[in-house]
Structures are given as structure tokens and as C-alpha cells.
Amino acid sequence: MRLPCPYCGERDSREFTYRGDATLTRPAVESEMADYVYQRDNPLGWHKEYWLHTVCRTWLAVERDTRTHALGPVSIARCERVGS
Amino acid sequence: MRYSLASVLLNAVSGQSRWSPAWRSPEPAAHYDVVIVGGGGHGLATAHYLAKHHNVGRIAVLEKGYVGSGNVGRNTTIIRSNYLLPGNTAFYELSLKLWEGLEQDINFNAMVSQRGVLNLCHTDGQRDAYVRRGNAMRLNGVDAELLDADQVRAFVPFFNFDNARFPIKGGLLQKRGGTVRHDAVAWGYARAADRRGVDIIQHCEVTGLRIDKGVVTGVETTKGFIGAGKVALAGAGHSSRLAAMAGMRLPIESHVLQAFVSEALKPMIDTVVTFGAGHFYVSQSDKGGLVFGGDIDGYNSYAQRGNLPVVEDVMESAMALWPALGRVRLLRSWGGVMDMSMDGSPIIDKMPVDNLYLNAGWCYGGFKATPGSGFCFAHLIATDQPHAVADRLRLDRFAHGALIDEKGVGAQPNLH
Ligand SMILES: Cc1cc2nc3c(=O)[nH]c(=O)nc-3n(C[C@H](O)[C@H](O)[C@H](O)COP(=O)(O)OP(=O)(O)OC[C@H]3O[C@@H](n4cnc5c(N)ncnc54)[C@H](O)[C@@H]3O)c2cc1C
Ligand SMILES: [Zn+2]
Numbered sequence: 001m002r003l004p005c006p007y008c009g010e011r012d013s014r015e016f017t018y019r020g021d022a023t024l025t026r027p028a029v030e031s032e033m034a035d036y037v038y039q040r041d042n043p044l045g046w047h048k049e050y051w052l053h054t055v056c057r058t059w060l061a062v063e064r065d066t067r068t069h070a071l072g073p074v075s076i077a078r079c080e081r082v083g084s
Numbered sequence: 085m086r087y088s089l090a091s092v093l094l095n096a097v098s099g100q101s102r103w104s105p106a107w108r109s110p111e112p113a114a115h116y117d118v119v120i121v122g123g124g125g126h127g128l129a130t131a132h133y134l135a136k137h138h139n140v141g142r143i144a145v146l147e148k149g150y151v152g153s154g155n156v157g158r159n160t161t162i163i164r165s166n167y168l169l170p171g172n173t174a175f176y177e178l179s180l181k182l183w184e185g186l187e188q189d190i191n192f193n194a195m196v197s198q199r200g201v202l203n204l205c206h207t208d209g210q211r212d213a214y215v216r217r218g219n220a221m222r223l224n225g226v227d228a229e230l231l232d233a234d235q236v237r238a239f240v241p242f243f244n245f246d247n248a249r250f251p252i253k254g255g256l257l258q259k260r261g262g263t264v265r266h267d268a269v270a271w272g273y274a275r276a277a278d279r280r281g282v283d284i285i286q287h288c289e290v291t292g293l294r295i296d297k298g299v300v301t302g303v304e305t306t307k308g309f310i311g312a313g314k315v316a317l318a319g320a321g322h323s324s325r326l327a328a329m330a331g332m333r334l335p336i337e338s339h340v341l342q343a344f345v346s347e348a349l350k351p352m353i354d355t356v357v358t359f360g361a362g363h364f365y366v367s368q369s370d371k372g373g374l375v376f377g378g379d380i381d382g383y384n385s386y387a388q389r390g391n392l393p394v395v396e397d398v399m400e401s402a403m404a405l406w407p408a409l410g411r412v413r414l415l416r417s418w419g420g421v422m423d424m425s426m427d428g429s430p431i432i433d434k435m436p437v438d439n440l441y442l443n444a445g446w447c448y449g450g451f452k453a454t455p456g457s458g459f460c461f462a463h464l465i466a467t468d469q470p471h472a473v474a475d476r477l478r479l480d481r482f483a484h485g486a487l488i489d490e491k492g493v494g495a496q497p498n499l500h
Contacts, residue, residue: 001391014393018383018498020337034483037495038335038426042324044386066338066386 001069003062005053006076019050022061022077050077087191106271107278112285115311116144118465119303120318121290121326123147125156125266125451126443127318128273128284129458130465132190135280138466141313143282145274146305148289152270155320156451158388158420160343160377162356162367163452164201164261165226168217171476171488172429173224178473179456180226180260186455192272194264195370200355201261202231202239204405206250210360214256221258229257240357244407250361263356263367263375269454293329299438300330316441316465321386321421323444330437334444335426335482337497339380340419341448342390344398346412348372362401363394373415376402380422380448382498390419422448428500429488432461432470433479441465442479447500 001013027036045067051060061080063072085091085104095102118134120127123145131145147153163183165176182189183196205211211230218228232254237245245252274284285307292304293315302311319326327334349372358365363378378398381390395417402409425431425445430453435442443461446453460474470478481487493499 012393013391020384020496020498035333038482039333040324040335040337041328041333042337042384044322044325044338047384049384064383066384069385069387069391 003051003053003060003071004074005056005058005060006074007056007058008053011053011055015053015055016051017054019052019059022048022050046072087193106275107284110283110285112144112146112283112288112305112307112310113142115142115302116283117141117313118143118316119310119312119314120145120316121303122154122318122320122322123151123274123284123286124154124318124320125269125273125454126320126446126457126461127316128270128277129454130316130318130443130461131277131282131284131458132273132280133459133462134466135277135282138462140466143277144310145277145282145284146288146290146303146310147284147286148306150286151274151284152267155420155422156270156454157267158343158418159266159451160365160367160375161263161266161451162201162261162365163196163264164258165452166201166203166217166221166228166256166258166261167490168220169488169490172490173220173226174473175456175460175477176453177224177226178459179453182455182459183264184260186272190272190276192268192275194268194272196262196264198260198262199367200257200259201358202236202255202257202355203358204236204255204360205253206361207253211253214254218256227258227260229259231255231257240353240355242352242408243357243405247404250404261356264451266451269451273458290326290329293440295330295437300440314439314441314465316443316461317435318443318461320444320446320450321423323423323442327435327442330435330440332435334431335495336445337384337424338386339382339422339424339498340385340387340390341377341380341422342394342398342417342419343375343377344395344417345369345415346374346376346409347415349374349412359401359405362397362404364398364401364405366402366406374409374412380424380498381419386421388419388421390417422446424497424500426482426495426497427487427489428491428493428497430457430477431479432457432464432474432477434464434468435479
């Protein structure tokens with residue numbers, strides 16, 4: 001599997017560190033914290049997830065099909081967070 | 085027909101014509117008292133122990149593929165009970181005890197082989213951790229022996245003991261651990277359950293749960309609706325999909341784990357060994373193939389195949405420990421979808437929907453748990469009370485902070 005880093009181009013997946021579900025938002029209230037930390041949608045199909053490009057230190061938000069590893073849109077996670 | 089010397093002899097003189105199918109293939113009835121979803125090792129074991137020990141009426145196991153098509157037929161067959169933490173130790177020890185009597189119980193040769201499991205250590209810190217683990221095991225009545233470097237050399241002399249980077253400093257040995265033929269476990273439990281009247285329905289996928297005012301009343305399947313007094317989920321890597329049918333999320337991610345088999349070789353290794361400095365563990369099957377594996381691929385996956393970086397990592401680790409493997413050819417590799425829980429330990433519990441039960445979160449180690457899991461899950465389904473050795477494997481432990489995290493890495497399934 002190869003992932004496209006917007007800065008470095010398409011790179012081997014070994015250069016990246018997987019950081020899990022990218023759809024979670026840290027809750028403001030304590031009562032929702034356990035859900036945030038532990039509960040996952042774990043979809044069969046498209047999954048939005050973080051990958052850290054360990055080489056250039058950029059966090060990416062990647063959409064990937066968990067059945068085939070086909071890739072959808074890839075964005076720089078920081079920009080997405082600020083923009084939203 | 086009961087399998088015995090007499091049945092073998094009878095068939096020997098009658099042209100092998102007296103055998104009957106190991107289990108029936110019935111059409112589903114309209115209603116069962118208990119419907120078990122998932123005909124893997126855990127679902128079938130649950131059916132067997134339910135039918136044997138509890139009087140719950142009619143039972144069905146619904147399997148979307150064929151019996152043995154899931155992880156029960158994909159694992160590397162290792163059994164052991166070398167766990168450290170309360171909640172795991174007693175549970176896995178019950179399971180190991182059940183393995184020891186399994187073949188008589190289910191009248192099926194599962195080739196249970198207590199050839200020992202040796203975990204190698206390569207640093208002083210790792211040895212300290214194994215001393216602690218071994219002591220915890222012995223305090224709980226589980227067998228454990230700490231071997232020093234010379235004892236390891238005498239036990240498995242063919243490894244690389246001159247590796248300057250990963251010196252073998254010793255190992256933790258559980259002699260009662262070993263291997264079991266995984267297909268035979270699935271077939272044996274299926275046959276035993278069938279003989280007690282359980283309907284095993286293959287190629288029947290559950291597509292939905294019917295829930296009426298907070299009570300589950302049946303399952304929608306590719307063979308139509310099947311009513312149920314109780315529904316028990318044992319879908320392993322697909323557990324999150326089943327929970328989603330009840331509108332719930334689980335503390336689980338699905339990840340792929342790969343396994344490898346070499347060409348058949350003369351006997352090379354008569355035990356199970358795990359390399360402590362990299363991701364590699366190995367045993368040898370009775371056909372002669374070296375059966376080995378490593379770590380999960382590390383990202384969510386429902387693909388029953390893995391990617392190449394892990395293949396390379398496993399081969400590198402193999403060469404570091406056992407250079408003699410360099411000229412051995414790989415025959416096959418495959419993958420299975422693991423239900424990786426957030427603390428690395430399993431869940432056997434009731435769900436927030438009435439009459440709905442969950443058995444999940446087995447990670448890469450659920451094969452050894454098969455008998456214990458079935459035994460305790462059957463107890464829970466029949467009595468609505470957790471079995472004493474499984475009463476910490478609760479679904480709500482995550483919210484309460486009562487995690488059972490053997491590795492201490494937190495809510496990162498790809499690190500367990
Ligand atoms: C490569 C590999 C190596 C492993 N090595 C070991 C090892 O050495 N030791 C060890 O202890 N463990 C090991 N494991 C883990 C172990 O195999 C699993 O934890 C265990 O088999 C899971 O339980 P099961 O047997 O019930 O799963 P499965 O056999 O996967 O059973 C689940 C069943 O549910 C069915 N199902 C899912 N969804 C539906 C639906 N909607 N409707 C109907 N049926 C459905 C599936 O088809 C499947 O047959 C390994 C796993 C893998 C993949
Ligand atoms: Zn980059």
C-alpha cells in the first residue's frame with residue numbers, strides 16, 4: 001500500500017504511522033469521554049483515519065476502504081481542523 | 085455414529101460405507117430458544133456447552149459461510165494460559181483445562197498436543213517481566229518455568245545464540261501449552277453440538293436484528309426471518325457489524341493478522357517458540373510445515389489478506405532468530421480479520437438490549453480461548469449471570485476504568 005503525502009508525493013506505507021479513526025471529536029463534557037476514548041464505528045468500507053508521515057511529520061486525514069485498501073481523498077489534517 | 089476403534093474396524097471391513105455426515109444440514113425452523121450468530125470456534129463451542137450443560141430448548145448456530153471459514157480455520161493453533169492479570173489468568177486456565185479433556189468430551193481427535201510454549205527474552209527488563217508473569221501464573225495454580233540461557237540452549241539448540249544484538253537471555257516456558265488442529269476443533273464441536281440436537285445452518289448470513297421495545301425477538305437472515313428467545317453474537321472480526329444491527333458501537337477495531345506455512349520439512353522443532361525481540365513465533369505441524377506468524381498489519385481492515393511490509397518484518401525476525409530457515413521456501417500465507425478490543429482482552433457479557441448477548445474482542449488470541457469462551461458464554465446465556473472466571477470480561481469495564489490491559493498500552497488496538 002502506498003499513501004500520497006501532499007508534500008512528499010506517493011510513499012510506501014512503511015513511512016507512515018497509523019493513528020486511527022479521524023472522525024472523533026474530543027467532547028467538552030466528562031460523561032462523553034469514555035465513548036470518545038473507547039467506542040468505534042469500525043466500518044466495513046470507507047473509513048476516515050489519521051496517518052502520520054513519519055518522514056516529514058505531517059498528519060494526514062485519509063479515506064480508505066477497509067475491504068480493499070482503495071484510497072479516497074487525502075488531506076492535511078491540520079488544515080482540515082482549522083478550516084472546519 | 086460414535087467414533088471408536090469399533091467404528092474404524094467396522095468400516096474397514098465394509099468398504100468405508102458406514103460413515104455418515106459429521107453433522108446434518110437442516111433448513112432453519114421458524115423459531116429457536118437460542119440463536120447463536122457465527123459458526124466459528126466460539127459459536128460452535130457455545131452451542132455444545134449450552135446443549136450439554138443447560139436446558140434451554142432448541143438451539144441454532146447461523147454461519148454466513150461454511151463451518152471453519154473464519155478465524156477458527158485461519159489461526160496458528162497455539163494454546164496456552166500464560167496470562168498476568170486477574171480477569172485473564174483464571175479464564176484462560178479454565179480453557180486450557182477444557183482442552184485437556186476435549187477430545188473425550190466431543191469424541192473427536194483434535195490432535196491436542198501439549199508440546200510446550202516458550203517465550204524467549206533478550207534483555208534484563210524482559211526477563212524481569214517474565215519472572216513476574218511466571219510468578220503470577222504459579223500463584224494462580226498455572227504451570228510456569230523460567231529457563232536461563234543454558235537451559236534454553238539445551239531445549240532448542242538450533243537457534244542463533246551468538247546474535248550480539250538480540251542475545252537469548254532465557255525464556256518463560258509453559259509446558260502444558262502447545263497446539264491443537266484448528267479445523268478439527270470446528271468440526272468436532274459442530275458434530276458434538278449436532279449430536280445433541282443443535283441445528284447448524286451454514287450459508288445463512290444474519291443481516292439484521294429484530295428488536296421490539298428493547299427486547300430482541302429474532303434475526304433477519306438471507307434465509308428469511310428466524311424468531312429467537314435469545315440471540316448470542318459470536319461474530320469475531322465482524323462483531324462491530326453485528327452490534328451496529330442493534331444500533332450500538334463496540335470498543336473494538338477490526339485488523340488483519342497474517343500467518344505463514346513453509347514447505348513440509350523433516351521434524352525441526354518440537355515445541356512452540358516466540359521471539360522476544362521481533363515479531364515472530366513458530367511451531368511445526370504434523371505434516372511438516374513450519375507454521376509461523378508475527379504482528380497484525382496495524383490499521384483497520386476487513387480484508388482477509390495482508391500487505392507486504394508485515395511479510396518482510398516476519399521473515400527478517402525469523403532470520404534473526406533462526407538463520408537455518410534462510411533456504412526454506414514459503415508455501416502459503418493468508419490473513420484473518422481480528423476483533424481487536426481497546427484493552428487487548430475479550431468481552432463476554434449481556435448487551436443493553438434484553439436477551440442479546442455478546443462474545444467478542446478476542447484479538448489475535450481467541451483460539452486458545454475457544455473451550456473456555458464457549459463454556460462461560462453458555463453459562464451466561466442460560467443463567468443470565470456471568471460465570472465466575474469470566475466476570476471481569478464485561479462490556480462496561482471501559483467506561484468504569486476496569487481495563488484488563490496485559491501490555492499496558494492503552495486504547496490503541498494496533499499496539500496490543
Ligand atoms: C492468522 C491468525 C493467527 C492466529 N493465531 C492464533 C493462535 O495461535 N492462538 C490463538 O489463541 N488465537 C489465534 N488467532 C485468533 C483466533 O483465531 C480468533 O481469536 C478466534 O478464532 C475467534 O473466534 P471464532 O473461532 O469464533 O472466530 P471465527 O471463526 O472468525 O468465527 C466467527 C464467524 O462468524 C461468522 N459471521 C460473521 N458475521 C456473520 C453474520 N452476519 N451472519 C452469520 N455469520 C456471521 C463468520 O463467517 C465466522 O465464521 C489467530 C488468528 C489469525 C487470523
Ligand atoms: Zn510527507
